C-alpha cells in the first residue's frame with residue numbers, strides 16, 4: 603500500500619475516525635511488526651486530529667516504558683501505580699481525564715497538557731501489552747467518541 607494518508611475535510615471527530623478506519627486497517631494489516639505499526643498509528647492520529655501528544659507505553663517487566671510517539675519528549679518509565687497510564691493498565695479499561703490537574707497522581711510530562719485519554723492495547727490472547735496515551739492542550743477534549751474510535755483503531759494492532 604502507498605504510505606500516504608488522505609485526511610477528512612470534516613470537523614466532526616466521529617466522521618474523522620470513520621474516514622480513517624479503512625486506511626489504518628489497510629496500512630497496519632500489511633505489516634506484522636508491532637513497533638512499526640504503533641509508530642505509524644501515532645503519526646496518523648497526530649496528523650488527523652492535531653492532538654498535542656500521541657504515543658504508546660509498552661509493558662516491559664514491571665513497568666510501562668515509552669514506545670513510538672509523536673510530540674514533545676516524554677517521561678520514559680511509568681510504574682503501574684502511577685499516573686493515568688498506570689491506572690489504565692491496572693484497571694484494564696480506557697480512562698478519560700477531562701482535567702489532568704484534578705487527577706490524583708497525574709504525571710505531567712508537559713505543562714501544556716490539559717486533558718487526556720489512555721486506552722489499553724490488547725493482544726490476540728486478550729492480554730494488555732501496552733497503553734495508548736493521547737494528550738490535548740484543551741480541557742475536556744475527549745469523549746466516548748474518542749474512546750470508541752481509539753479502541754477500534756487499536757484492534758488493528760492485534
Ligand code: SME
Nearest residue numbers: 676685686687708709711
Ligand atoms: N500523563 C501521563 C504520562 C505520560 S505523558 O502525558 C506523555 C500519565 O499521567 O500517566
